[in-house]
Amino acid sequence: MEFDLIIRNGVIANASDVITGQEVGVKNGKITCIGFGLPASDSTSVIDAEGGFITPGGLDSHVHLQQWNTPTGDTWETGSRSAVCGGTTTVIAFASQNKQHQSVLPVVNDYAALAKDNSSCDYALHLIMTNPTPTIVNEELPFLVKEHGITSVKLYMTYDAMKLRDREILDIMVATRRLGMTTMIHAENHDMIELIIETLEARGQTDPYYHSVARPQLAEAEATYRAIALSEMMDTPILLVHVSSEAAAKHIRDAQTRLLPIYGETCPQYLYLLSERLKGENFEGAKCVCSPPLREKPEDLDHMWTAIANGTFTTFSSDHAASKFNIEGGKRLGLVNGRPFFKKIPNGLPGLETRLPLLYKGVQEGRITINDYVRVACSNPAKLYGLHTKGAIMPGYDADFTIWYPEGKMKPFELTNDMLHHDIDYSPFEGMTFTNWPRWTILRGKVVWERDEGGFVAKRGGAWGEYVKRGSSTLRGSRNVFVNEWRPPI
Incomplete structure (x- = not known):
């Protein structure tokens, strides 16, 4: 067999095993062979990994790019460029309905047009639902699943412009269960938060902190428990997104122990950053405003690492939802006539490019294993979201790889924002020291990032980033998966 690409002298890491001494052969964008002494012809490219880990290309399943409600954030061009420069080869971003939309089909079509021919990585779409009319739930969702391969929705339990009532969530769960869709939930108790905000504003306590x-x-924790209860009643699998606290993680763990199809996700900011960062001078704390917020104590960070290691968290995503800082319409919306109002600060942090290097630091520090890394950053997102040819280094899968330096090969460096490839004017992780970073990123057999030889080498659009039509989750579904209609529990 003749190969287009052979990767040699690396340590192949999947979610369940590590393979040393074998090579990876690629043909026509697919992994065709893993074995010894693969033959190279004059037309074969050969990469020598020099003993570094070869992991599947990263899959970031929670990314906000070029949404109508984030006007100063990354575009598809800049965000996808940043993704591949950090080892991510596939992103799933959000087509977002607002409450005035009576149909989600134009929302999806318009958003897909923004991404087409503008992405340096492969991509898929979620749907954010804020106005679940009967027509949308009963007619449009089946169409999106069948024709567009959009097999996931995101629901909010907070934010005035986004939140759904419990009954609306239940109605959606009936449809998503029947259609085999993954239901993502942002779980925070809206009324609790609004009461506290009103109290703080009455006291003049409106700084970012x-x-x-x-x-x-x-x-x-309360909203997480409630979402799990709704899921249990409907026998509908759900994913609790961007979990930040031990109490919420415990609710997820307890539900999993009862064999409920409950999944959890966390993000880099909840592994490394504390709420002290919101106290920065000159309104700098606004850079770290996200929801759920950064937590208070180092132990809070430790709990999130533990929940990755013990399998509570299914996926690890960036929740890249960036707004620029020094620009009108960005984070400084929270400054009104020179006075800070934290409620008006756009939520979200940049993190697409730094997600995988930050998780890999946990491998280096012994907090998690390389298999844990692959499980939450590559293989589980692919399984949960129906990306059936991604997330593993196996014959027949897409030839997506992140290749790391062998330990001690890369010169340590302190991160600055100008090293990154996004279009955001800061990173919350500036000043951190890294001793490893993706050396190569390979998308369907093509090198798109080569750190030692020119960096970003992908071309915009064309044959590089492709839309991926998804199937249903291959993780365990509802307990009564073959029952098409919901029946009340007895």
């Missing part, structure tokens, strides 16, 4: 005070762990 009070964003973390206004969204306590209890608000996340």
Whole structure:
């Protein structure tokens, strides 16, 4: 067999095993062979990994790019460029309905047009639902699943412009269960948060730091428990997104122990950053405003690492939802006539490019194994979201790889924002020291990032980033998966 690409002298890491001494052969964008002494012809490219880990290309399943409600964030061009420069080969972003939309089909079509021919990585779409009319739930969702391969929806339990009532969530769960869709939920108790915000504003406590005070762990824990209860009643699998607290993680763990199809996701900011960062001078704390907020104590970070290691968290995503800082319409919307109002600060942090290097630091520090890394950053997102040819280094899968330096090969460096490839004017992880970073990123057999030889080498659009039509989740579904209609529990 003649190969287009052979990767040699690396350590192949999947979610369940590590393979040393074997090579990976690629033909026509697919992994065709893993074995010894693969033959190279004059037309074969050969990469020598020099003993570094070869992991599947990263899959970031929670990314906000070029949404109508984030006007100063990354575009598809800049965000996908940043993704591949950080080892991510596939992203799933959000087509977002607002409450005035009576149909989601134009929403999806318009958003898909923004991505087409503008992405340096492969991509898929979720749907954010804020106005679940009967027509949308009963007619449009089946169409999106069948024709567009959009097999996931995201629901909010907070934010005035986004939140759904419990009954609306239940109605959606009936449809998503029947259609085999993955239901993602942002779980925070809206009324708790609004009461605290009103109290803080009455006291004049409106600096960015009070964003973390206004969204306590209890608000996340209560909504997480309630979402799990709704899921259990409907026998519908759900994913709790961007989990930040031990109490919420415990609810997920307890539900999993009862064999309920409950999944959890966390993000880099909840592994490394504390709420003290919101106290920066000159309104700098606004850079770290996200929801759920950064938590208070180092132990809070430790709990999130533990939940990755023990399998509570199914996926690890960036929740890249960036707004620029020094620009009109960005984070400084929270400054009104020179006075800070944390409620008006756009939520979200940049993190697409730094997600995988930050998780890999956990491998280096012994917090998690390389298999844990692959499980939450590559293989589980592919399984949960129906990306059936991605997330593993196996024959027949897409030839997507992230290749790391062998330990001690890369010169350590302190991160600055100008090293990154996004279009955001800061990173919350600036100043951190890294001793490893993706050396190569390979998308369907093509090198798109080569750190030692020119960096970003992908071309915009064309044959590089392709839309991926998804199937249903291959993780365990509902307990009564073959029953098409919901029946009340007895």
